[in-house]
Amino acid sequence: MVQPYPPGARRLGRPHAAVPCPACAELVGRGYPTCTSCADRVDAYWLADWAALLDAEGVVSGEPEERDLVARVFSAEPGAYPWTCTDWAMRLTVCPTCRAELGTGDTGCLRCAGADQSRWAWDYAAMPTSMTHNEHALRVTVAGLRAAHRRRDNQVAYWRLSLPFLMTGEPVSQAQAQRVRTYLLAGRTEELSTSQSFADMAALPDLPWRAPA
Template sequence: MAQQPYPPGARLLARPDTAKPCPACGDLLGRGYPDCVTCAERVDSYWKADWAALLDDQGIVEGDPEERELAGRVVADDPGAHPWTCVDWALRLMTCPACRAELATGDPGCLSCAGADQTRWAWDDAGMPVSMTRNEHDLRVAVACLRAADRRRDTIVAYSRLSLPFLLTGDSASRAQAQRIRTHLLASRRDELAAADSFAAMASLPDLPWRDRR
C-alpha cells in the first residue's frame, strides 16, 4: 500500500463504460444499494479492493481479530494516512459505542456517529483535486448517504440513489445539472428522472407547464 500522504482510492478496478440494469433488481446497477446484494457487491468492490490491499500489506487475514484492530487504527489515524476507501471500510467494520449501529450510520441523534461521519470528510478537503477527483468525491458522498439514509433528507437520498449508476461510470453532474435534478425531485418527478440514461438527460427534462415562465 502506498505510503505517500493521501494515497488515492477506488482506482484498482476498472469502471464500467455505461450504466446497465442490475441482473438482480432490474434497476440501473447501483440504485438498489445497499439492499440489493448484486448492487452492493458491485459498488463495494471498489472499496473492498483497496481494503484487501491494505490487509495484504499488513499481513492480516480477512475475518481475523486483527482486522478489526486495524480498522480502529485506520479510523484513528490522521486524515491522509490511508486511501479514503479504506477509511470508509474501516468505519463499516466498527460498531458505534453509543447506538451499536455501524459507525457513522446510526440514529440521527447519535453524536458518536455524527462525529465519525464528519471527521472522514477531512480527507476530501485536503485530497482534492490531485488524490481525489470530483467523481470520486461524489461517489463517496452518494454511498455514505445511502448507507445512512436515516441521517439525510429524503431528497438527498433520492438524488444519491439516482446518481450512483452514473457515478460508477466515472461521470459527475455539473453544479447546474445537480441543481436542476434536485428541483425535479422536489417537483415529484422521480419516475421521469429514473428513466433518463445520464446526468445530462436527467437535467434536461422539460419544465412542467406550470413552471414555464415564458
C-alpha cells in the first residue's frame, strides 16, 4: 500500500534569524530541552501537527482517547502520519522497560533503542520531497538532544550549536558541517557560539598553525 507521507513541521513559519532566548540568553534552541522557553519554541512545530491530528480525529488532548491515538500512530505503517506525530507520540509514552520518555532511556534499554531506530525509516523514504534535509536534520538534532546522556559530548555540542540555525532553515553543506565539527574538536566553542549563522561558524579563520602551506 502506498503511504501518503504527510510532511511535518510545516504548519508554523520559521524564524528569519536566530535571536537570543529571553530566558537563557543563548540563541533560541541552544537551551533545548532544559530551558523551557527554548523548548516551547522548538516543540511548537511538533505540537502544531499533533494538535491538527487530534482535531482531525476528534480527540481532546489529555482524554483517554489520546492514548488510543498514540497506539494507532505506533502501529501504523511508516508514512501514514507526519514524522512529527510519531515523535510526539513517543513524548507522550513512558517506556515500559526503563520508565523514561520512550526513546530516551539509557543505552542498555532495548525498548528505547528499538523505538528510536524504527522512526527513521520515514525520513529515508520521504526525503527530499515530503521531508527536506533541513527537516531531517531538525528531527535528528531534537531527538538527539532529548537523549543527550547517550551521546558523545562533541556530538551534543554540535547539535546545540546547530539548532538555532536549523530552525531558520539555513541550508548547511557537508563541507560546512565538517568544518564546524573540526573546530569543535579543536576546542573553539567560544568563537562558534558567538557566530550569527551556520555559515559564520563554518567560516571561522583557520588557526595559524593549521593554515594550509
